[in-house]
Amino acid sequence: MWSMLKVTKLPIYCSRRFSNTCQQNRILKMKMENLNLNDSSNARRLKQKAHDRLLKLRNFLAMDICNHASKEFEMENITHAVVLNNTTFLRQPKPIENYRFFATKSNTNVNDSIFPLNDTVSQPPLESVSEDQPLLKIYHKFPHPKNILHNFFTILSEELKDKNLKIEPIYKSEEIKKGVMMWTASYNLKWPVEMKITARATSKKLASTKAASDAINFLQKHNKISTEGMPLIYHEREIKKLTKKKETVINLDKTVVDLLTNITQVFDKDLKPLVESTNFKVDNLLEDETEYKSHNLKIPNYLGIQAYMAKEKIKLPITDFKDSFIQLLSKHNCIIVEGKPGCGKSSRVPQYILESWIHQDREALCRIAVTQPRRIAAISLANRVSNERDEPVGHIVGYQVRLQANFQAKTGRIVYCTTGILLRHLQTDPLLRKFSHIVLDEAHERDVNTDLLMNLLKRALNENKNLKLVVMSATINAQAFSDYFNGAPVFNVPGFTFPIKKYFLEHLPVNCPKTLSMCKQDKPQIIHEEVKQLIQYIHETKPPGAILVFLPGWEDLTKLEKLLNRNNDSAVYLLHSKLKDSEQYRIFSKPPPGIRKIILTTNIAETSITIDDVVYVIDTGIHKDNIFDNDKGINVVDNAWISKASANQRTGRAGRCQAGEAFHMYSVEKFEEMTNYTPPKILTTSLTKVVLDSKVYSNNMNACQFLNNLITPPEEIAIQRAVEELKQLELLDQDEHLTPLGRTLINFQLEPCLAKTLVNGVLFKCTTPIVDIITLFSAESGVFGSVTLTGKDALKRVKSQYSSTSDHLALMRLYEKWLELKESENQDVVEQFCRQTNMVSHKLDFLNKLVNINLNYLHTELYHAMPISDQFSDNDELVKAVLYSGTGTVLEHRNWDIVKNRLKTNVNVLVTRHNHKATISPESVNFKRKKFPSNFLVYINETRSNIRRTTIVRECSLIPTISVLLFNSNELEILKDNLSDDDIKENLVILSLKGTKLQFLCNKEHAELLIYSKAAIQESYKYLVHQLTYANEDITDFLMAWEKVLQNIDMILSLSKVN
Known part of the structure; x- marks a missing residue:
């Protein structure tokens, strides 16, 4: 006889439908307890109902509960059970791939067939569908497989523009024995191949769920579905075929061909003999340390x-x-x-x-x-x-x-x-x-x-x-x-500080829920409203004394300043390196009686600076971390948590001259997680300038050997990267010794590539605009005042009046306009111009000094074999090309994109030389540009934001393709592979810049002309650099011929102007 059924509720978070099933079985249990089980008809009927209930119960347990409660199960290493007539169905806690159910039998005689461990009805074999992956594994990854599958094919049909790709399940049912129904669900797939997937189960819903899971399993096995359930439509070769760009074809008109031919002819006749007769060997460039220059x-x-x-x-x-x-x-x-x-x-x-x-x-x-x-x-x-x-x-x-x-x-x-x-x-x-x-x-x-x-x-x-x-x-x-x-x-x-009361986030006198939530995240950020709230609390409730607030960067300072400036009984001061010295000194001034001084600062105020009246410190615990990524060759700027040492230094600012209080806007737990000390910057910065300078300090010692003597040596791979970059810039030779150009550029307080650009400006006779641009864009402070998001749009409009395609030319012309007004000695006009353009006069004064220093370096560090000239400074395209010759950094525009393996066309996408997507910032004249007369934009500075997950470029200039070909320092070469039959028929070849991913389709004769004319320019350039930095010979004849080359380059770029 069938014994009494007992069901216990699972101690887990159940889905609603599983709870309903439990409730139904409890009702069934009570009915059975009140029935005479000798009544065979009632017994059979209730027994069949119990069977159905338990089948459903087991299926829900296997699929619904495992999915929704898997996290709780894995956190709590406990076994959950369903007790059925003293037969316990147990769930194994780990791993998810092994979620199964097994029976532990008691001594009670139980009919096991009533409680099957697996479906007794087997699924029809499908040759195209793998049975290797368990159903539960698919169900765990995709909790709603039907929705995922339907959404997958809807997106696919839209992408491939084929409505027939959409799918719906087809259902059939049959009664396998009296009162027991089996359902069959089928999906007819038409992608990636036509096939039919079928599954059977005891319910309609379960059959379709199993069929959808099998379909997803098949798509996974063939790498056609992403982890997010999106279609992976294209293989890499398919993407290359779809994205083959028409713009890569170079068509040189007859005039340009003639001008390039002129360059090669001048080189062969007048320049080549002089170049080939020159011995480029140099002696030791460094003086012995015992014969140092006299100091001033x-x-x-x-x-x-x-x-x-x-x-x-x-x-x-x-x-x-x-x-x-x-x-x-x-x-x-x-x-x-x-x-x-x-x-x-x-x-x-x-x-x-x-x-x-x-x-x-x-x-x-x-x-x-x-x-x-x-x-x-x-x-x-x-x-x-x-x-x-x-x-x-x-x-x-x-x-x-x-x-x-x-x-x-x-x-x-x-x-x-x-x-x-x-x-x-x-x-x-x-x-x-x-x-x-x-x-x-x-x-x-x-x-x-x-x-x-x-x-x-x-x-x-x-x-x-x-x-x-x-x-x-x-x-x-x-x-x-x-x-x-x-x-x-x-x-x-031993030090002395007055008593300091310390408060961490848990004990702050104001509630900061967003900051508390932020502390639990990986990326720290400032909640400005809550910082303002804490400042107001101190201001309104605490005795007199200045408040010192530590923030990560300039944007945080200016944003908080605007939030605070509504109060008439407080004076807000900023302390940042962007400000001129006199403005920074305001922090030491005493405010009028009844006015609270509030100082907003970065970590600049952590050490050495004593502000006598500071009583209260607010430490946000965050600083701006600028780390150089050696693999990508760019700076990565992000907010980061400070070290414990920095936190203690900030605390100490409150008790230098009287008792104080320190309010830390982070938890005690976060403080304990902080590193003891800030990592040395030598480990997180570009070493290019460091390695170059070290050659003078160490008398050409091997870079790794010299830097390994530091208290904390940088990684060897970072040193070698810097060495290779300096070799590519021709500042170090193959033996890692300074070249004459490298020795000359050491005195410039610029990154080596930018210093080299200044020399290139002399060689191509556009010195002044190049010096202006390099100085303006290499200075950390910039020339503009605080800029909000709306202010950036206004700044873009101001710059667009001076150039619609180039931030570099626009800023250069703004600076030249300011210089012109300043020389008129009408200070009112100068100040009015600065107000209209949001330029800061003291910053321009500072940069003007740097411009003069850099010009002076060119006059004093270069020999006078070639006079400094601005003969071709009016050719904007030449100025931008010379800028590119030094930086070598260019954004490439394309009109397509692949997003989650979906092809998007008629879009504007910019990628860096490392093939990273880039975003142009709103203040640039090229921000949200819709039409691109050229697919290349030169830029100087780039930063990577991990928060925004993009490379940010704040300034750029459109340059023509011919500038990229002629002024990139790498050689041109013809590639013989990857040509289509049509390309071969049209006599096209692939022209490539060595060491880059830049490739172009070009007529074979034009490609050969470009290669030789560029080689002629580069050989002549090498000769001139040797004369200006080492030989200093009389090269009058060479300069006359070089003048002809420059005239031809000038005309080529004038014909290629981008508007």
Whole structure:
């Protein structure tokens, strides 16, 4: 006799239909308990109903519940069960591929056929359908296989424009025995091949689900469906066929052919003999270190003992350690000072050194260089120390930063300078013989210049026994620095800060739900409204005191400034390197009574800068991370979490001069996840300029060997990439030694490719516009004020008035217009022009100085074998072509795209040289351009945004195809493969630029002409570079012939102008 049925509810999140089934079985159970099971008709009827119920129950358990509860199952390693008459159906927790159900029998006699473990009705064999993948695996990946399959073929029919591809299931039913129905569901597929897929099950829905799953399984096996359920329509070769571009065909008209022929004829007759007779071999370009150039710093006058005594108006923690510090330094040529924030090391240590000199050996040289990573720190410290000594800045204590100095050589003893300034000294004075002491402050920041300085100073210490070095920081790993400097002693100075109350996100006095949610994500971002809310709380509830807010970047500063400027009882100041020095100094000013000072800053305020009235610090915990991707060759800019060391430094800003409070807008858990220290920048930056400069510092030492001597060496693959790039630029030879051009370009404070572009401007006689463009677009600060999204559109309109196709020409002409107005000496007109164009006058002044410096470098660093000229500066296409000759970076336009394996036509897509999709920013004149008269756009700067998942280009210029062919530094070659029969019949060949993916279809004779004429230009170029950077011979005859070549190039590009 059939025993009583018992059903227990599953302890999981059930779907509604499964819950309904459970409820129905509970009702069935109660009915059975009240029935006489000897009544055979009732027993059979209820037994059959129970059978049907349990079949459905098992199917739902296998498909619905496993899918919806799989995450809970995997998290909780427990077994869920259905107890059926003491027979328990168990679910195995892991893995998903093995989801099965099995029976554990009790001693009770049970008819197992009533509870089948698998369908007793087998599915008809299908030759085209693989049975290898279990149904549940498909169902787990695609929880709704019918919807996925129907959507798949709907998209496919739209893409291939064939309505017959859409599908619907066909159903049939049959009664296999009395009261038991079986359903058959079929799909007739017409893609990728015509076939019929059929499945059978005990319900209509289950049959169609199984058939859809089998169809998806087939599509997966043949790589026709993506993980998102989208159709993968095209193979790679099909895509190539579909996307073969008509624009790649080059048609040279007769005039251009004649001009190219003229170039080859001039070369063969007048230039080639001179080139072939020249010996390009060069001698050692680097001077011996013992014969360094004399430095411009003179030995200062002696002013008497009182002039050099340390002045201490207030006592700081380091005051008690003055004598022990002086004594330790007298015994060692290098010491490490580990001074906690607020101890006074930056302002007092240089004074102690100066005072010790006057007591020990006043006849010896005493000049102390104190390096700072940022210019504002160098200037503010010089002012602070001079004020403390009651002296004018520059008299004994001064500063030197780029394009600005206040230091009197006759009387000065202590110079606060940026790390870059000291590196410039090392280029001409590698052993620093004009200095007695170097104080390397804020060493923990580990920027590129600091790491290079440590390496060079270590060598200088070994060679110059009169030099002493003090390495200082608040948060360095002192032992690591001690080990690097051969066991230098560590001098510890305890710091002093007033009591600081710290609040993390969980304990902030205001609710910040979005920030809390953000902390749990991978990519940090600023919730500006919640930062504003916290600022307002402090402002409205806390006693007087300035608020210092740390934010990642300029956009965050300006956005928050606009949110805060509605308050009349607060004054908002920004601290950023984009601002001129006088604007940055406003942060030190005292606000009027009743006005709260709010300072919005980046990590520039973490160290060295003491703002006396700061009481409250808001630390968002985020900074802007600029990492160079060596594989892609571009900068990747993203927000990133700061290190614990940075967090502690930010906290310390609140208690420098009085008790304070620090509000951290991140959780304690997030703080614990932060790295201890910020990674050294040498590991995350482009090494091209570093390797080039190292050749002078190291007397042509192998780059890997030199950089492996750093305290944290970069990866060898990154060094080799930089070396290869310098070889391609012809700045290093095959032996990795400096070429004459490379030695010349070291003095330019530009990336090597941009410095080379300046020289190219001289050779092609368009010097001034090239110098203007390179200077304007290489400066970090830019020339425009704060720009919002709507302001970017206005900026685009302003630039479009000066050029509709080129950001470079537009900005150059705006700068030239400003220069013209400035020379008229009508300041009101200049200011009005700046307001109308959103240009910032002080930024233009700064850039104008850089323009003059770069022009001066060209005059002083190049020999005068060829005069500097602007003969062809009016040819816009030549200017853009010369720009491309140095950068080698170009965007390629195409009118198609593949999105999720779907072909889109009549779209405008831009790709970089690495085949990454690029986005032009809204302020560009080429933003959302609909018509492209050329498929190539030259650009200088690109950044990769992982948040936006695209490469961003902020400035670009359309250039014609002929410019790409003639001015790319790589050679042209003819490829014989991949030609169609039609191409061969039309005498077409594939013309390729070596080392790039750029290929063109071209008439064979024209291709050969382009190859030879380009080779003629390149050989002539090589000869001129040799003369300008090394030989300096009389080349009058060559210059006359070169003039003819330039005239032909000028006409070719004029005929190819893009509008």
